[in-house]
Amino acid sequence: MMTLKRCTLKEIEKEVQDLYGGNHIIVDSFWEDHVLKSKLYQLMIKDKCVGFAGIFEEHTLMLFHLFEDYRQLGRQWMEELKRMELVTNAMIPTGDEFFLSHAMDNYQRLEKQAYFSLYRNGDLPRGKEIALELKEMNEETGFESLKTAGDFFEEDTAERLTKEPHLKVYEVYSEEEFIGFGVIEYGRVVKDIASIGMFVVPEKRQQGYARNILKHLQKHVSAKGYLARSGCWYYNHNSLKSIISAGAYSQTRLFRIYF
Numbered sequence: 001m002m003t004l005k006r007c008t009l010k011e012i013e014k015e016v017q018d019l020y021g022g023n024h025i026i027v028d029s030f031w032e033d034h035v036l037k038s039k040l041y042q043l044m045i046k047d048k049c050v051g052f053a054g055i056f057e058e059h060t061l062m063l064f065h066l067f068e069d070y071r072q073l074g075r076q077w078m079e080e081l082k083r084m085e086l087v088t089n090a091m092i093p094t095g096d097e098f099f100l101s102h103a104m105d106n107y108q109r110l111e112k113q114a115y116f117s118l119y120r121n122g123d124l125p126r127g128k129e130i131a132l133e134l135k136e137m138n139e140e141t142g143f144e145s146l147k148t149a150g151d152f153f154e155e156d157t158a159e160r161l162t163k164e165p166h167l168k169v170y171e172v173y174s175e176e177e178f179i180g181f182g183v184i185e186y187g188r189v190v191k192d193i194a195s196i197g198m199f200v201v202p203e204k205r206q207q208g209y210a211r212n213i214l215k216h217l218q219k220h221v222s223a224k225g226y227l228a229r230s231g232c233w234y235y236n237h238n239s240l241k242s243i244i245s246a247g248a249y250s251q252t253r254l255f256r257i258y259f
Contacts, residue, residue, distance in 0.1 A: 025095035028231035
């Protein structure tokens, strides 16, 4: 008998880490935020756990995986999950072949959500490097400068910086002149990754600062043993261009598939 049992992330943490970390499926903090806010389930046959799933805000399937001995039941389990709550779609990184393949059966439409990129080692090309100073923001430094980024940061970012140790924001300076911000979100679901991003004030754009901020952040997290990742909305072409010029490449896409 197939049943679903509510669970916590801790109960399936090793299995999720093995799937995404062990198979080098590229994800970022946007994906992690959705997983962490999802209702999580163990997939059960009688009293045995055979896989896991996660549903975000009742509508979006974020996780679906069966352990090897039970993967022949994938189509049955997918149909069962579609009947759960108000599920209408799934959001899937293209590296998750098992999940993606089953979601593509009998789908209605597909939307391109994001690029997920990973970084090559090495420095920027000669002549492209800019010396930067990154100053970590905290309660002592204050958070007033966040307002200069407009709606780039969420309204609760200052509060999050005091409560969420995985999130770090840095003011960026070049020769003591304020350039923008660097952002790091250390992995909470996939523990060995760090999502990096940046914001450059309008008057300093198209001068090479974006790629230099990203390269500084990549080196910073790499020195701590983390794998740098960057995500951007699929249609944000300028952001993608900056990520690529910093030495990254977009191996993975995030799709939203409607049933």
